[in-house]
Amino acid sequence: MPVITFPDGTQKHYDSPKSAMQIAEDIGPRLAKAAVAVEIDGELKDLNCVVENDAAIRIVTIDEPEGLDILRHSAAHIMAEAVQRLYPEVKFAIGPTIENGFYYDFDVPKAFSSEDLVEIEAEMQKIIQENYEFSHWDLDKSAAIAEFRTKGEDYKVELIEDMEDEHVRLYRQGDFVDLCRGPHIPSTGRLKAFKLLNVAGAYWRGDSSRPMLQRIYGTAFAKQKELDEHLHRLEEAVRRDHRRLGRELDLFSLHDEGPGFPFFHPHGMILWAALEDFWRKEHRRRGYGEIKTPIALNETLWRQSGHWDHYRENMYFTNIDDNAYAIKPMNCPGSVLVYKRRMHSYRDLPLRYCELGLVHRHELSGTLHGLMRVRSFHQDDAHIFMTPDQIQEEIEGVIDFIDYVYRDVLKLKYQVELSTKPDNALGDDEIWELATDALRQAIEAKGLPYEINEGDGAFYGPKLDFHLEDSLGRTWQCGTIQLDFMFPERFELTYVGEDGKEHRPVMVHRVIFGALERFIGILIEHFAGAFPAWLAPVQARIIPVGERFMDYAEKIEQELTEKGYGDLRVEIDTRDEKVGYKIRQGQVDKIPYMLVVGEKEIANDTVAVRHRKLGDLGSMSISCFKALLANEVQSKALEPELASEK
């Protein structure tokens, strides 16, 4: 007779086998109501699963991440059943859960429209109302293949054929049967709050040479309130979109005349220059020497580097005096030429060259996205030439550098991926393994969590990629560290060792921001356009209460922008408008400080300070404000110092 052990260590004795649902009910009606699945001896199972022997049991509720995931997975099945009812000719592919919801891929003769989604949702409601139970059974692989083949479910057949297990599991609710590992919610009626969001084409198995399917994205939550909150967050994200803020704050623009080639405006360039100054200072501190290499170089160089064979599709070409040239898609070959200009001693190494290099890549038109994905961009690149025994220390140094910029200075959350050998790679497996291990050791030495991104390395070496999130939670690769044994070989790079003989150095390619363009896009969304003072295009705007106070406003502007006090960026709203109007404009423009000046301020030689977030801070002397702002800028503070006092 089963003895059930619960997560808190308590035990219950039953004199006959019980289903997990019965056990949950036994504990309490509230738990039974929230239960969606059960974990038995570490394995997730359906609630109707019967426990016959002693077991450790944990009831999984809808309030837990796992429970929500199960709910969404079941929602995907319910959506599939709805599609089957409305479009009997459909073939089913896969329907997994994702970060904030689920999707299902369908092969249908005609693409779904957004009106179709409304109908499918309505059909799902019916299925929920009809409250079908989810049940499952196991089947021989061959029997399952036969069954799906009869039904013409080619995609399912392919999936089963690729499975290693001898048995597969099928799930049914209502008239819909699907290949599925489970578990599922007990019945369709348990799905309360869901919404279908959008349709998109998606290649079968993510392979662009295979058929394009129709993917419907949706999401589901335990409660309607949570769903509403999620939908509200999606709407809010639109406001943070860097493409919208870029226009509203007049930072940059894109034009039909140059798709993927962004134009930066004066305010955008202030942001850019602030990042660039920071970048330069940090590189000098860390022993990098800055170089600049040309945008167009002879094609022979690109043949030697391997780009011609491995990267040509992404490159632009041109002719100069009847000679073939390529516009650089990467900075490395240029950097290598600088290295090769003379002989190097082991004493020179590690030699670190950094370069804010402008590269051009022919990205597919459908992938362009504001500043995040462009066709010309500035990499804050660097190439480190070193001896093999310097690898570990140098890579760890770069990891520290990236962590300093992302986490310490900007408080950005990031994820690390280790990208391994791609299909289209230079060099043999042995060298790749060596390089990949070196990167793995370095990241593990730093104790940072990472994921493996199989086959996504550069053609010349594996890489550690640092991903940042945009306002919708989409991640973009920014920083990257790439270890390269190939270029030194191809370009016959050498250094003279202690033994007086020539040796082959190793190269690291790395970027911190990644691309200035993309990084600025990330920052715009991260700060929702309200930049910390050190990055803000305008740090303070003076608002005269009336025209009579314009002279005083100008005097303050002069004092604040006076040399020797850190180049503060200040302007006056000279327009003939009421104070409230100008304040509003300042808020909309997301300017950190507004300085209201009128009769009182002239009398006391002060400014009335208003912060965009803290509101009216009262009056202070000009020198006091100047010190406050200069300090905030100099320290790169993300929040105003006064925030803690308020």
Add this chain to the structure above:
RNA sequence: GCCGGCGUAGCUCAAUCGGCAGAGCGACGCAUUCGUAAUGCGUAGGUCAGCGGUUCAAUUCCGCUCGCCGGCUCCA
């Protein structure tokens, strides 16, 4: 590049079942001289993305091209 959607004033969006295109915000002008998120009145602003076709007539219907948006693939 692929699938789907979209393209009207600087921005956000109406309208025309084929018959000379409209609002709010913004810009500009005048009045107002104002104390912490929108003062009032007025004026200008559009080859209805581009090209071609159908038609007496096309912003509207059809085709192509370009661009944008959401995905897929790809990537900093």
